[in-house]
Amino acid sequence: MASATVETRVRFSETDAMGVTHHANYLAWFEMARVQLLDQLGCPYRDLEAAGYLLPVLAAGLEYLRPTRFDDRVSVTVRLELPAKARLRLTYEVGVGGEVLARGFTEHAFVNREFKPVRPPEAFAAALARHGHGK
Amino acid sequence: MASATVETRVRFSETDAMGVTHHANYLAWFEMARVQLLDQLGCPYRDLEAAGYLLPVLAAGLEYLRPTRFDDRVSVTVRLELPAKARLRLTYEVGVGGEVLARGFTEHAFVNREFKPVRPPEAFAAALARHGHGK
Amino acid sequence: MASATVETRVRFSETDAMGVTHHANYLAWFEMARVQLLDQLGCPYRDLEAAGYLLPVLAAGLEYLRPTRFDDRVSVTVRLELPAKARLRLTYEVGVGGEVLARGFTEHAFVNREFKPVRPPEAFAAALARHGHGK
């Protein structure tokens, strides 16, 4: 199963007046992990985009178990769920020091620049197959 | 049932390289609607915060039906779901020109500055009761 | 002299762990005022963009006199500086309740989608002339 992990340090600009990370930033962190996963699959998002593919978020869910704070070393792990159907489903775990503090998912579909659904690029389908995600 | 609507115009800073609103901004828009709802309930978040109450997001979900774009006049409507239990549940609709383009929810609980769960402030409970949200 | 004012309410997502508005958001507010100014000049940024013009920020400066806070009603006034030369220069004042709390400027030039400098669109030049900004 394809997965990837990125590390980030909570930026001061990501905090809010509650003294913790503002909850919207977790979606940006999920995105960072997703970009890393695509890199590892050999289909960098940068290349997909250059080839005219977009991979917008169609749905997202987040569960915040405990807050993260400025300067926390956060790791975000993303996993591609099986089976990869029309909608790509990814799940995420956000941890600090080995403890899971948040969880979430996103769902995606490939579209073209006009936001019309398109078949996944060949390179992506091949990468999935290599990682045991059948068609 | 308590509800509120805010209007906003998509900022250029809220767009991304897909040419649409970056999906994380919807959580900030939900928050704006939530602040407006608390105002209408007679419990401004500003006052709650001054009294030592925080109302963090414990869970959130978003469904993006169609993208919004720079300069779109967006309206965000929030509704307080019945019954209001330990967790406060709010649902949201994001529309442009009367068409619903996104939907979502957030769940919250009152905590103190140390993020320990606390009973909702009296003013809030009273406001809910006035709006037909019994205990 | 061309000028425009927008009003905004400080979003909770715009605050940081100092309990005030994070300083980077002022650039987004400046941008909102700039968009409004272009509207008033009859050259909406949306239309400029559709016609292939971009107006990136080449330089910016900010002076923060006193912080703004969550829920503050902020007004941002932008003025087009005279004379409008190759670089467009705009200045900004951020106020709450009539008191100026921050000031700044941005400088811009029209470029095409490849970020190559181009002459300002005719509609823009004409709008400037109407507002007493000679060539």
Add this chain to the structure above:
Amino acid sequence: MASATVETRVRFSETDAMGVTHHANYLAWFEMARVQLLDQLGCPYRDLEAAGYLLPVLAAGLEYLRPTRFDDRVSVTVRLELPAKARLRLTYEVGVGGEVLARGFTEHAFVNREFKPVRPPEAFAAALARHGHGK
């Protein structure tokens, strides 16, 4: 002279509809470099904050020479300007692949939680002295 460098990869959430990094994010990157500099000086911002010190931005300036884009590996170098007076002045360079694409500065002063100016913490003054920044 005290200096520090951080590396970051441009996040998709940091781009805008011009297809480049939105200009406001450079202030967040400057902040990351600043945090790193304080770490290296032995005065982590986290500790300063815990001790009741804030170090808000009083002024900032930015010059954007060429845009950065999604996925660019950006390095941000911050330098403490001499002499460190009442206002701390820091300068920044943003580079990709060894080329400087943006420059800027920020000015700061230590304040307490009520935003009243205070003398810099002893640890900070001592750190400056160690790095050749006299009083």
